[in-house]
Amino acid sequence: MIRPRLAAMRALVTGGAGFIGSHLTDALIAQGATVTVLDTLSSGRRARLPEDIDLRQVDVTDTWAVSAVIEEVRPEVIFHLAAQIDVRASVADPAHDAAVNIGGTITLLEAARTVNARLVFASTGGALYGMEAPIPSDEQVPPAPEAPYGTAKYCAEQYLALFNRLHGTRHIALRLGNVYGPRQDPSGEAGVVSIFSGRAHEGHEPTIFGDGTQTRDYVYVGDVVTAFLAAGTAEQGGTWNIGTGRETSVLDLIKHIGQAAGREVEPVFAPARPGELQRSALDATAARNDLGWFSATPIDEGINRVYAWVRDGRPDRATP
Numbered sequence: 001m002i003r004p005r006l007a008a009m010r011a012l013v014t015g016g017a018g019f020i021g022s023h024l025t026d027a028l029i030a031q032g033a034t035v036t037v038l039d040t041l042s043s044g045r046r047a048r049l050p051e052d053i054d055l056r057q058v059d060v061t062d063t064w065a066v067s068a069v070i071e072e073v074r075p076e077v078i079f080h081l082a083a084q085i086d087v088r089a090s091v092a093d094p095a096h097d098a099a100v101n102i103g104g105t106i107t108l109l110e111a112a113r114t115v116n117a118r119l120v121f122a123s124t125g126g127a128l129y130g131m132e133a134p135i136p137s138d139e140q141v142p143p144a145p146e147a148p149y150g151t152a153k154y155c156a157e158q159y160l161a162l163f164n165r166l167h168g169t170r171h172i173a174l175r176l177g178n179v180y181g182p183r184q185d186p187s188g189e190a191g192v193v194s195i196f197s198g199r200a201h202e203g204h205e206p207t208i209f210g211d212g213t214q215t216r217d218y219v220y221v222g223d224v225v226t227a228f229l230a231a232g233t234a235e236q237g238g239t240w241n242i243g244t245g246r247e248t249s250v251l252d253l254i255k256h257i258g259q260a261a262g263r264e265v266e267p268v269f270a271p272a273r274p275g276e277l278q279r280s281a282l283d284a285t286a287a288r289n290d291l292g293w294f295s296a297t298p299i300d301e302g303i304n305r306v307y308a309w310v311r312d313g314r315p316d317r318a319t320p
């Protein structure tokens with residue numbers, strides 16, 4: 001079977017003004033795809049996108065407006081990255097989190113059906129597998145999220161799988177590790193590389209919650225974009241982990257940032273946050289076998305690029 005080429009495709013990127021979505025939008029345009037971005041600009045920024053982009057300021061929970069955009073644009077593939085991404089906000093207001101992260105995904109699945117589009121959904125690997133999960137965790141590990149955010153992402157994944165069974169579609173969920181890279185807002189846990197690089201560059205000490213031995217699977221944004229591109233033209237539907245398979249501790253991050261800064265960075269320690277996972281890493285062997293994807297950027301190289309971006313004043317249009 002000949003795989004469709006992204007070059008000839010019409011693509012819709014929800015959340016395309018965000019950190020990952022704006023890099024994906026640039027990569028799709030570079031491949032020759034025709035791209036429309038759907039984004040409320042609630043946390044996204046217009047300045048991250050090319051000036052002539054087709055941007056629709058629409059909320060994914062607005063069923064009528066989403067359908068109207070999809071009927072007009074008729075995308076062949078929809079990269080669905082728009083989300084309520086704040087884990088703590090999901091604990092404070094689970095109903096809102098579910099409305100955006102589950103309800104918004106169902107709205108897109110239904111709209112995609114009218115034009116036969118494939119959906120590639122940005123799920124989570126870092127917030128899905130529980131405290132007892134083997135490390136690295138593969139896709140067979142039963143999800144046991146610690147917050148409504150992970151529960152909603154898992155529920156949305158289940159709708160994708162249901163639509164695949166019900167309607168014979170080939171929708172895809174990518175369970176992302178902790179994505180980092182240039183353009184990432186220095187807020188939230190996932191933004192720790194950006195936050196620490198900023199603190200180090202300004203000559204301040206970064207604050208570590210807990211003793212710094214907690215680990216995450218930090219995967220570089222350029223590699224995550226490659227995973228989305230591979231999923232966009234994959235032959236099969238399904239769910240894949242997207243990570244490095246490696247654990248990096250917060251103390252390791254500080255060491256790498258110190259190397260990028262050319263000096264030793266001394267952290268300050270604050271009490272651990274309750275409910276925080278101690279360890280996390282994703283086994284992405286299946287993505288390598290099925291999608292031909294693997295994480296190519298070593299952590300020290302990725303951190304050097306983030307540090308250079310911070311030193312340059314965090315430009316919105318930075319390349320990965």
Ligand SMILES: NC(=O)c1ccc[n+]([C@@H]2O[C@H](COP(=O)([O-])OP(=O)(O)OC[C@H]3O[C@@H](n4cnc5c(N)ncnc54)[C@H](O)[C@@H]3O)[C@@H](O)[C@H]2O)c1
Nearest residue numbers: 015017018019020040042043044059060082083122179190
């Ligand atoms: N950054 C990570 O480490 C990470 C890890 C796992 C999964 N993800 C997922 O990847 C996706 C992108 O994350 P990101 O880090 O780029 O976040 P981001 O906040 O930079 O991007 C999200 C974008 O969605 C837009 N948006 C929010 N609510 C919307 C709504 N209701 N309707 C339309 N647009 C809306 C925002 O304006 C923003 O541009 C999200 O789905 C997130 O859950 C991210």
